[in-house]
Every structure is written in C-alpha cells, then in structure tokens.
Amino acid sequence: MIETASLFPLLDQELIELLKSLSPDDWNKKTVAKLWTVKDVATHLLDGNLRTISTMRDQHQVAPDREIHSYSDLVAYLNEFNADWVKATRRLSPAVLIDLLETTGKQYSEIMRTQDLDADAIFSVAWAGEQVSKNWFHIAREYTEKWHHQQQIREAVNKPGIMTKTLFYPLIETFLHGLPHTYRTTDAPNGTAVNICILLGEEMHWYLIKSEEGWQLKKEFTGEASSKIHLPADTAWKLFTKAMSPAEALETISITGNQSLGQTALKLIAVMA
Numbered sequence: 348m349i350e351t352a353s354l355f356p357l358l359d360q361e362l363i364e365l366l367k368s369l370s371p372d373d374w375n376k377k378t379v380a381k382l383w384t385v386k387d388v389a390t391h392l393l394d395g396n397l398r399t400i401s402t403m404r405d406q407h408q409v410a411p412d413r414e415i416h417s418y419s420d421l422v423a424y425l426n427e428f429n430a431d432w433v434k435a436t437r438r439l440s441p442a443v444l445i446d447l448l449e450t451t452g453k454q455y456s457e458i459m460r461t462q463d464l465d466a467d468a469i470f471s472v473a474w475a476g477e478q479v480s481k482n483w484f485h486i487a488r489e490y491t492e493k494w495h496h497q498q499q500i501r502e503a504v505n506k507p508g509i510m511t512k513t514l515f516y517p518l519i520e521t522f523l524h525g526l527p528h529t530y531r532t533t534d535a536p537n538g539t540a541v542n543i544c545i546l547l548g549e550e551m552h553w554y555l556i557k558s559e560e561g562w563q564l565k566k567e568f569t570g571e572a573s574s575k576i577h578l579p580a581d582t583a584w585k586l587f588t589k590a591m592s593p594a595e596a597l598e599t600i601s602i603t604g605n606q607s608l609g610q611t612a613l614k615l616i617a618v619m620a
Contacts, residue, residue, distance in 0.1 A: 348464065348483045349524075351490035351517045358490070361509055362392070366445050369504060374441050377591035378499040383433065385500050389423040389444055390436040390497050391429060393616050394545070396451035399489070402469060403458050418473060425619050459486050474617055476528030487521040491617065494518045495588050514546060515580060519545050522587045522617040526555050527562040529615045533608070535573070541608055542572035547580035555612070574609035577601040587617040 366389060374386040383391070401407040415421050436444075439528065468485030471477045477484070501507060509515070523543060530541075540558040544550050554568035578586070582599045585591035593613040602609035 348481075349487045349517055350483070351487045351521070352459045352462065352464075354490060354514065354517065355459050355493070355620070356453075358493055358497065358509070358514060359448075359452040359456060361381045361514075362493075363445065363449050365500065365504075365506060366441070366448070367496070368506065369441070371441075373504045374394050376503045378503040379441065379585065380496075380499050383499075386437070386441065386444070387433045387500050388496050389441075389448065390433055390439065391494065393436070393444060393448050393451065394429070394432045395489070395492060396448065396455045399458060400454050403462075404454070408446050421473065422619055452533065456494060459489070462486060472524075474528075474619060476526040476531065484521075484524070487524075488519065491518050491521050495584055495618075498584060499590070510547065510580060512549075515547055515584075516551065519551070519580070519583055520553070522583075523553050523564055524610060525587075525615050525617050526564055530555060530562040530611055533562070533611050535608065538570065539608070540568050540570060540572040541612060542568070542575040543612060544575065544577045545580055545583050546577060572604065574604040575603065576612055586613060586616050589616055589618060589620050 369385070374384065374389075376385050377383075378385060380388055381470055411424050413420075413424060415424060418545040441448075462482045464481065464483040464486070466482050468480045468482045470485055471480040472484050472488045475484070480488075494509065495518070498509060501509065526543070535557045535561060537557055541555040543553045543555065545553075552566070554565045554572065556563050556565055556568060578596070578600050582591065582596050586593065593610070596613060600613070
C-alpha cells in the first residue's frame with residue numbers, strides 16, 4: 348500500500364502558491380503536455396477536482412457517449428473528454444481559476460482523506476492492467492495526476508519546488524506498480540530480476556522479479572539482478588507520462604546487464620494515453 352492521501356493538502360498548497368506567482372505571460376507558455384498551455388493544464392486539474400467531488404461525494408456519474416470495447420477506445424474517449432473541458436474553460440480568467448482550484452482542492456483532499464483504503468475503488472487503475480483496484484491504488488494514481496501536471500506547469504515557467512523525496516517518492520513508486528503489466532508478455536526464468544534505480548540526490552531501488560505467478564514489484568532482492576536501470580528522477584517522470592520518448596530517455600539512462608530486459612521498462616506508460 349502506498350500512502351498518499353495525507354499529501355494532497357501539501358501538494359495543493361504548492362500549486363496555489365505557484366499559480367498566484369505567475370505573470371500574465373506565464374499562463375500562455377507551452378508545456379510538455381504538447382498542445383496544452385500552462386492555463387490549459389491548470390484547468391485540467393480543476394476538472395479532476397470537480398469530477399471527483401461530483402462522483403465520490405455526490406455519486407453523480409455520466410456514462411460515456413459511446414461504447415467502449417477496448418483500452419484504446421477508452422483512451423480516445425478520455426482524450427476527447429479532456430479536450431472539450433479545456434476548450435470550454437479557456438473563457439475563465441486566471442484569477443477565477445485559482446479561486447476555484449483553491450476551494451475545490453480542499454474538498455477534494457477531504458474526500459481522499461476519508462476513504463476506506465482497502466475498499467474497492469470506483470475506478471480501476473487501467474494502465475496497471477487492473478480490472479478492479481483498491482482505493483489506496485486509485486488514490487495514489489490520483490496523486491500522480493496532480494503531481495505530474497503541476498510539474499508540467501513548473502517546468503514551463505521555470506519554478507521548481509516539488510522534486511523533493513517527500514512528494515516524488517510516492518509518485519514514482521505508484522508509477523512503477525505498472526511494471527508487472529508492462530512485462531506481462533516478457534518471458535524469463537523464475538527468479539530473474541530487474542533492478543530499477545531512480546536517482547534524486549540519492550538512489551531509490553525497486554526490483555521487478557519473475558515468479559510462477561508472473562512479474563512482481565519488490566523493494567528488496569538478495570540475488571543478482573539480470574539487468575539494472577539507472578534513471579534520473581527528471582527523466583523518469585517525463586518518460587512514464589509520455590512527455591519523453593524512450594529514445595530520448597536513453598540519452599540520460601544507463602542500462603547494464605541484459606539490455607532487452609532492461610529496455611522493456613522504458614515502455615511503461617503510467618497515464619491513460
């Protein structure tokens with residue numbers, strides 16, 4: 348279990364302080380979210396707050412306007428769904444947007460704080476291959492959404508602040524929970540291990556280990572890993588959110604041992620894309 352519910356108020360405080368510090372020109376700067384500006388990313392964060400409050404507090408749900416038969420169908424629907432919101436909310440001023448984010452963020456954080464972490468979540472973490480997820484994983488996934496979108500804004504306006512171990516570690520650990528699904532068709536003898544090392548001032552290690560049940564993510568491993576991957580933290584979050592391609596990431600990544608086995612990890616996508 349990854350505990351993230353207590354971090355939402357801190358992350359939101361950082362967001363509001365960041366947005367209040369922006370100049371008029373900052374709001375129009377391009378982000379690594381490709382077609383979205385800083386303001387577009389901020390309005391997407393507002394959408395997340397409002398939909399969570401509507402769904403989890405008020406039990407209000409709107410069914411998709413089409414049949415969803417596959418993961419790609421779901422991604423296409425969500426991309427259009429998100430684009431419609433961003434387009435409509437461009438008429439909002441930055442000041443109105445900040446007010447709404449500040450108000451809804453507090454309600455959102457309270458909702459997350461009061462969830463039963465062991466209960467089944469209303470939405471599964473589809474990018475990890477799950478049909479049903481526990482609330483702790485759903486909440487952790489929501490945390491990664493808020494973190495990486497705020498980081499997109501910070502990169503665009505050159506204002507660091509959340510690349511700290513307290514805020515980054517839960518993000519990257521949640522992302523890496525998608526690795527067993529990424530490796531699901533990768534064949535290897537039982538006991539084979541891949542060491543993933545994320546660098547953020549210090550080394551943070553995880554091990555993906557092959558067993559009879561499939562690949563499993565662990566914090567410890569006593570044997571010798573068949574492949575070891577070193578990823579700078581700044582590369583890792585961009586790679587796993589599709590802000591950077593695997594080919595671009597290889598310029599800053601080091602893989603030792605089995606190259607093919609290690610490079611499979613670079614295919615992890617921990618967002619709905």
